[in-house]
Amino acid sequence: VKMEMKSMGSYRIAMRNSLLRSPWSVRNIKMYWNGISLTDASGENPINNIDLQALGNIEVLKGPASSLYGANTGGVLLFSSQKNTTNTNKFELNSTFGSFGLRQVTALAQTQTQNANINISYTKRHWDGYRQHENHDLDALNLYAQFFTSPKRTLNLMALYADTRFQIAGSINADNVAEDPQQFGGQSQDYNASVDKQRAIIGLGQNYRFNENWQNNTSINLFYERKESPFGTSQFYNGFKRNSGNGFGLRSVFTNQTSFLNDKIKAKTTFGTEYLNSFLANKVYDNWLGVPGEIEADNELINRQLSTFIQSELELPKSFFITLGGSYNLVNFRIDEFNPNRLDSLNFSQQKNLSPIFSPRLALVKKINDNVAAHISLSNGFASPLSEEMILPNGNIDENLTADTGVNYEIG
Numbered sequence: 001v002k003m004e005m006k007s008m009g010s011y012r013i014a015m016r017n018s019l020l021r022s023p024w025s026v027r028n029i030k031m032y033w034n035g036i037s038l039t040d041a042s043g044e045n046p047i048n049n050i051d052l053q054a055l056g057n058i059e060v061l062k063g064p065a066s067s068l069y070g071a072n073t074g075g076v077l078l079f080s081s082q083k084n085t086t087n088t089n090k091f092e093l094n095s096t097f098g099s100f101g102l103r104q105v106t107a108l109a110q111t112q113t114q115n116a117n118i119n120i121s122y123t124k125r126h127w128d129g130y131r132q133h134e135n136h137d138l139d140a141l142n143l144y145a146q147f148f149t150s151p152k153r154t155l156n157l158m159a160l161y162a163d164t165r166f167q168i169a170g171s172i173n174a175d176n177v178a179e180d181p182q183q184f185g186g187q188s189q190d191y192n193a194s195v196d197k198q199r200a201i202i203g204l205g206q207n208y209r210f211n212e213n214w215q216n217n218t219s220i221n222l223f224y225e226r227k228e229s230p231f232g233t234s235q236f237y238n239g240f241k242r243n244s245g246n247g248f249g250l251r252s253v254f255t256n257q258t259s260f261l262n263d264k265i266k267a268k269t270t271f272g273t274e275y276l277n278s279f280l281a282n283k284v285y286d287n288w289l290g291v292p293g294e295i296e297a298d299n300e301l302i303n304r305q306l307s308t309f310i311q312s313e314l315e316l317p318k319s320f321f322i323t324l325g326g327s328y329n330l331v332n333f334r335i336d337e338f339n340p341n342r343l344d345s346l347n348f349s350q351q352k353n354l355s356p357i358f359s360p361r362l363a364l365v366k367k368i369n370d371n372v373a374a375h376i377s378l379s380n381g382f383a384s385p386l387s388e389e390m391i392l393p394n395g396n397i398d399e400n401l402t403a404d405t406g407v408n409y410e411i412g
Contacts, residue, residue, distance in 0.1 A: 018074025064381025186233030192290030
C-alpha cells in the first residue's frame with residue numbers, strides 16, 4: 001500500500017498497482033466508514049475529506065474484493081470510529097508549523113457515553129509551497145457519530161466537508177532544476193493552473209442484530225461537489241474546467257453465522273446489494289490567463305452501478321478455512337451534450353450499458369499453529385471507465401470501451 005502526494009492537498013493511494021493508468025486521483029479501490037460507502041459511482045474516493053485524527057481503525061483488504069464490494073481491482077479501505085473510554089469528554093487543540101509557511105490548526109472534540117460515541121474535528125491549513133505557484137489552503141470539518149439505541153441497534157452518522165485549494169507548479173526539466181529548482185514550469189502561473197474544490201458528504205447507517213445468528217447493515221450516503229480548475233502550462237495545452245456534481249449510494253448487507261455437525265463446521269455467509277448513482281455537469285472553457293473564456297465543451301454525465309454479492313467463509317476441521325464468493329455487476333453510462341458551438345452535439349443524448357461482469361473469489365487457509373498459517377487465493381475484480389474516458393472527441397460515447405478487469409493470484 002503506497003500513499004503519494006502529487007501536490008499539497010492532492011493525494012492518491014496505490015494498492016496492488018491500482019493506479020497503473022491513472023496519473024492522479026485515487027482509483028480502482030473502494031472506501032467505507034462503518035459500512036457507509038465513501039466511493040461514488042464514478043470511482044472517485046474523497047481522501048481529502050477524511051481527518052485521520054478522528055478515526056480509530058483502518059482495515060486494508062489488498063487485491064480485488066469485488067465479491068463483496070463491487071468495482072475495484074486494488075482493494076478496499078474500511079474506516080471505523082475512534083472508541084473512547086465510556087463516559088469520557090475530551091477536547092484537543094493541535095498546532096503544526098513548518099517550512100515554507102506551513103501552518104495548521106486542528107480542533108478535535110470527543111465524547112462517549114453509554115449510548116453514544118461522537119467525534120468532531122475542524123482543520124485549517126495553509127502552505128506557501130516550496131516552488132513558485134504552489135500554495136495550498138484547506139478547511140475541513142469531520143463528524144462521526146454512533147448511537148447505541150438498544151442492545152440490538154446501532155445508528156451511524158457521518159458528515160464530512162472539505163474546501164481544498166491548491167496551485168499547480170507544473171513540470172520542469174534538469175536544466176531548470178540546475179538554474180532554480182523552485183521555479184514554476186512553463187506558463188502554469190500565467191494560466192493560474194490550480195484547483196478549487198468543495199465536497200460535502202452525509203451518510204446514515206443502521207446495524208441491527210436480529211439474534212445471535214442474523215444481522216443487517218443498511219446505509220445511505222449523499223454527496224455534493226463543486227470544482228473549478230484552470231489548467232495548462234503552454235499555449236498548446238490549457239483550459240478552464242468547471243464541474244458540479246451530486247449523487248447517492250445505497251447498501252444493504254445481511255450476515256448469517258451458523259454451525260453444522262456439532263460445531264465441527266462453522267459458517268459465516270454475507271450477502272446483499274449496493275447501488276451507486278452519480279451526476280456530473282462538466283463544462284470546459286478556453287483559459288484566458290486564469291479566467292474562463294469561450295466555452296468548448298458542455299455535457300452532463302450520469303454513472304450508475306449495481307452490485308449483488310454473496311460470500312461464505314467456512315471454518316473446517318483440522319484448522320482449514322475456505323472462502324467462496326462472487327458478485328454480479330451492472331454498469332450504465334449516460335451523456336447529454338449541450339454545447340451551442342457544436343451543432344452536431346447540441347441536445348445530443350446517448351447511453352451505454354457495459355456487459356454484465358461476474359467477479360468470483362476463492363481462498364483457502366491452513367492454520368499450522370497459533371503463529372503460522374499458509375494461504376492461497378484467487379480473486380477477480382473490475383473497474384469501470386471514468387465518465388470522461390467514455391467520451392470521444394466528437395462527443396459520442398465510445399462503444400468499444402469496456403471495464404478494466406484484474407485477476408489476483410496469491411500464495412503465502
